[in-house]
Amino acid sequence: MSVVLALMVAAAALSPQALAASCPTLPAAPPGMRHFKLSVGKLLNSKTQTLAYNGTAVGPLIRVKLGEPVQIDVTNRDIPDGTSVHWHGQDQPNSSWADGVAFVSQAPIPVGATFSYRFVAAPAGTYWYHSHTGEQFGDGLRGPLIVDDPQDPQKHLYDYDLDAHVIMLADVFSTTVGQQLKKLQASGMAMPGAGGAAAKGGMGGMGGMGGMGGADAAAPPTSCPVSVLDQDISDAPWGGMQANGLGGPGQPPLVLTVAPGKRYRLRFIGGQSSWAFKVGGPAGGAHKLQIIALDGRPVAPRAADAFVISSGERVDAVLAADRPVGNYWLDVTTLTGINSPIVVHYEGAPAPMKDAKFMGSLRANYGCAAGVGGKPGVLDLKNATFAALKTGVVPKAATKSFVLYLANAASSAPPPRTLAALLSPAVAAKTRGFKPDTTPVCPPLPDGSKTNYCWSLNWNIFELPKTPALFPKSTPGPTTYTLEVTQGDVIDIVLVNPTRMVHPQHLHGAGFWVLAAGNGEASVGDAPSGWGYAVIRFRADNPGAWAFHCHIDLHAASGMFSVIAVRPPKGAKWFAPSGAACGAAP
Numbered sequence: 001m002s003v004v005l006a007l008m009v010a011a012a013a014l015s016p017q018a019l020a021a022s023c024p025t026l027p028a029a030p031p032g033m034r035h036f037k038l039s040v041g042k043l044l045n046s047k048t049q050t051l052a053y054n055g056t057a058v059g060p061l062i063r064v065k066l067g068e069p070v071q072i073d074v075t076n077r078d079i080p081d082g083t084s085v086h087w088h089g090q091d092q093p094n095s096s097w098a099d100g101v102a103f104v105s106q107a108p109i110p111v112g113a114t115f116s117y118r119f120v121a122a123p124a125g126t127y128w129y130h131s132h133t134g135e136q137f138g139d140g141l142r143g144p145l146i147v148d149d150p151q152d153p154q155k156h157l158y159d160y161d162l163d164a165h166v167i168m169l170a171d172v173f174s175t176t177v178g179q180q181l182k183k184l185q186a187s188g189m190a191m192p193g194a195g196g197a198a199a200k201g202g203m204g205g206m207g208g209m210g211g212m213g214g215a216d217a218a219a220p221p222t223s224c225p226v227s228v229l230d231q232d233i234s235d236a237p238w239g240g241m242q243a244n245g246l247g248g249p250g251q252p253p254l255v256l257t258v259a260p261g262k263r264y265r266l267r268f269i270g271g272q273s274s275w276a277f278k279v280g281g282p283a284g285g286a287h288k289l290q291i292i293a294l295d296g297r298p299v300a301p302r303a304a305d306a307f308v309i310s311s312g313e314r315v316d317a318v319l320a321a322d323r324p325v326g327n328y329w330l331d332v333t334t335l336t337g338i339n340s341p342i343v344v345h346y347e348g349a350p351a352p353m354k355d356a357k358f359m360g361s362l363r364a365n366y367g368c369a370a371g372v373g374g375k376p377g378v379l380d381l382k383n384a385t386f387a388a389l390k391t392g393v394v395p396k397a398a399t400k401s402f403v404l405y406l407a408n409a410a411s412s413a414p415p416p417r418t419l420a421a422l423l424s425p426a427v428a429a430k431t432r433g434f435k436p437d438t439t440p441v442c443p444p445l446p447d448g449s450k451t452n453y454c455w456s457l458n459w460n461i462f463e464l465p466k467t468p469a470l471f472p473k474s475t476p477g478p479t480t481y482t483l484e485v486t487q488g489d490v491i492d493i494v495l496v497n498p499t500r501m502v503h504p505q506h507l508h509g510a511g512f513w514v515l516a517a518g519n520g521e522a523s524v525g526d527a528p529s530g531w532g533y534a535v536i537r538f539r540a541d542n543p544g545a546w547a548f549h550c551h552i553d554l555h556a557a558s559g560m561f562s563v564i565a566v567r568p569p570k571g572a573k574w575f576a577p578s579g580a581a582c583g584a585a586p
């Protein structure tokens, strides 16, 4: 009897319905506050996505001014697991409750409920919103969020900044990301070019190779040999890509209309869940791009034929319509050339879809290019240096620092001793004493089940707490990896990537300075040559529970995730007074 009761209690604690008993809908936004509504639900009869905002391939554009208060009412129409919306890149000062991460800052919004998010729009730039519940964003829950700066310091660089030129990129699949994850957990990662699931144990037999992933060659419509050197590897299958819901398999391309002689600000959003994309060209391309902002922040302009954009990243680039009137391709491809393009259409040119000669030049596959490193003029943003226009005052030193390995938890590669000493004892315990492991296997999942796929931070397979980390009554599980800091701390995080894949790490609730980045030796440790590293610094001045994780959907879902708890000094409130959290204990 008591066992049954305990089980029922546990089940109730997990149900979004029960958790979100108090998931409040606020009254209509007061004057001066912008008000938007999102309806979240299943999308039937689509070949490329299973979930959608407002029933459209890409959620509606939310465009506001810097400093404007915003209210967005989000209704869960029919998603049984619940949902939540994260406002990617927005600082959320004193509004951690509105950050939208299920089980970190809120309970999932249950079916039929409407939760009102409120926050002040800042900073200015190109941002986006997406689900932060389970793996939902890769299934189609993504939309653009633009914050305009009335005093835009780059206004002189372009003539137009059109809604129609906000470009949401996405990789699309015939399976949900959840299904992809289950398959990977069951059979492990395929090696590049291996054409199938790896042997039992995932990386078995490849000791020392770290997290080399592979394209799932089960049924890609087109394929190119993957290039490890250029990082064009993904553990997701390839099903095609879209720009604003167009250009996918069997679809017409996205058309960007321009007037001759004018300059256009194009806002690219890396809404894809797995694959990195190259934007620009074709090689020797018709139009050069002038990059003016990265991840929303203005940078000193820099010209490029093309650039690389990973999951979660944004690139603002000016395209000058300086070619003879006509139609031109603007390529968006994987790094090795699997392609789905955008058309730049000049006013006065024939409609591109009716221009047989032009459309005849569309190649379903541009062939297998040399990749990023092999093409002149292609900027790999990870290795290029950009100067931020506004840096603020960088604190001189950190008060607290962390080292995070972006590790495949089945990897045999041990951290170097000097870095190992910097890991917390709890984390060090999880690294199995740093003994080289000649038969690498993933540790069991937090629920005890076996897995063959285990991305991690410091070998920890993250589990979400049962009640949101932000709530006073939250109790973390054994592998709920929480970095505890105090409001006012200056934090350094050393990110070390010992794997062959890129891992775009995303910090919630704060911007950060990149102090150093590159390959080879990190300035604060001795990462072996060939590993990638980045050292970031930020002010932990925003109290709350903030996610810090890989933005590749599969990686975050498999365990490459952490929570940074910014605790206010003793006696101060954890919630902002305006906090109206979803599922908060009364």
Ligand SMILES: [Cu+2]
Pocket (backbone or CB within 6 Å): 455, 502, 503, 504, 550, 551, 552, 555, 556, 560
């Ligand atoms: Cu990753």
